[in-house]
Amino acid sequence: MGRPRTPLLDRARITTTALELVDEQGEFSVPQIARRLGTQTGSVYHHVDGRDGIVELMRERICEAIDSRTLDLEPWDAALAAWARSYRAAFAAHPRVIPLLTTSPVRAPKVLEQYERAVGLLLGAGFAVADVMPVLTGLENLVLGSALDLAAPETMWELPEDSPTPQLARALTAVGAGRADAAFDVALEGLIGHARTLLGTPAPDDRDHAP
The missing domain is CATH 1.10.10 (Arc Repressor Mutant, subunit A)
Structure with a gap:
């Protein structure tokens, strides 16, 4: 045939x-x-199932690239940080799909299953139920915003040679080419640091010196 x-x-x-x-x-x-x-x-x-169904298929495809094994790491904050980095990398590969996904409810079973595991991670660590979704939603906001930042031009501030903003120029020169990654590291540590305060968990350096 x-x-x-x-x-x-x-x-x-x-x-x-x-x-x-x-x-x-x-x-x-x-x-x-x-x-x-x-x-x-x-x-x-x-x-x-129509346009919405295609959006969910795209969500599922992208989330397949997130390494869910990171959620099995210990302690909980190491697992959350590793999951966030994998999550960011998956969406950074398709940043223009982010606006479509953030305006559509999550329905894909495989994606919901991964969120279920993330919720289980935080509950297992001892977080109050009421704190779980604010932490995860804040993490998601950070990850998706950073994925978009990775797609932006490396230089987002174009300063003329006779710039009236010398301090901004110095700061931009100092951060170099890794601005987006450095910003993500700062924001991720800030979010996880706040989550530790909700739980009463010491920071890693404090754990190392704990009696």
Whole structure:
């Protein structure tokens, strides 16, 4: 038998195409996906639950790149920091999809399962139930904002040679090319430090000197 003129559709190919479109233009539409795959729009709808379903497929695809094994590390703050770094790397690969995902409720079972594990990590460490989601939401805000920062130009402040802001110029020169990473490290340590105060956990250096 000869090969079909129209490639076979499946959810994986639809997801890949949607991500390609978003990476290129910051948005997608079902007709655009269909055209790129050489099929009819109605055929795409046979495989997905509309536009919202495609958004969730993209969320699931990106979250597959997050190393959930980091949540098994000990102690809890090391696990949370490692998870945040993996989370950031996964979304930094597709920063233009972030606005689509942050305006859509999380429904993908595999993604919810990872959040369940993160909640379990904090509850197991002794956090009050009421503190868990503020900590995780704050972490998510930090991670996604930093992923967007990684996609920004390295130099976000363009100063003329005769700049009237010499102190800003000195600070920019001092931070060098690692500004986004350095900012993420500062913010992550600040968030985890605050979480330690909620729990009453000493910082790592204090643990090393504990009797």
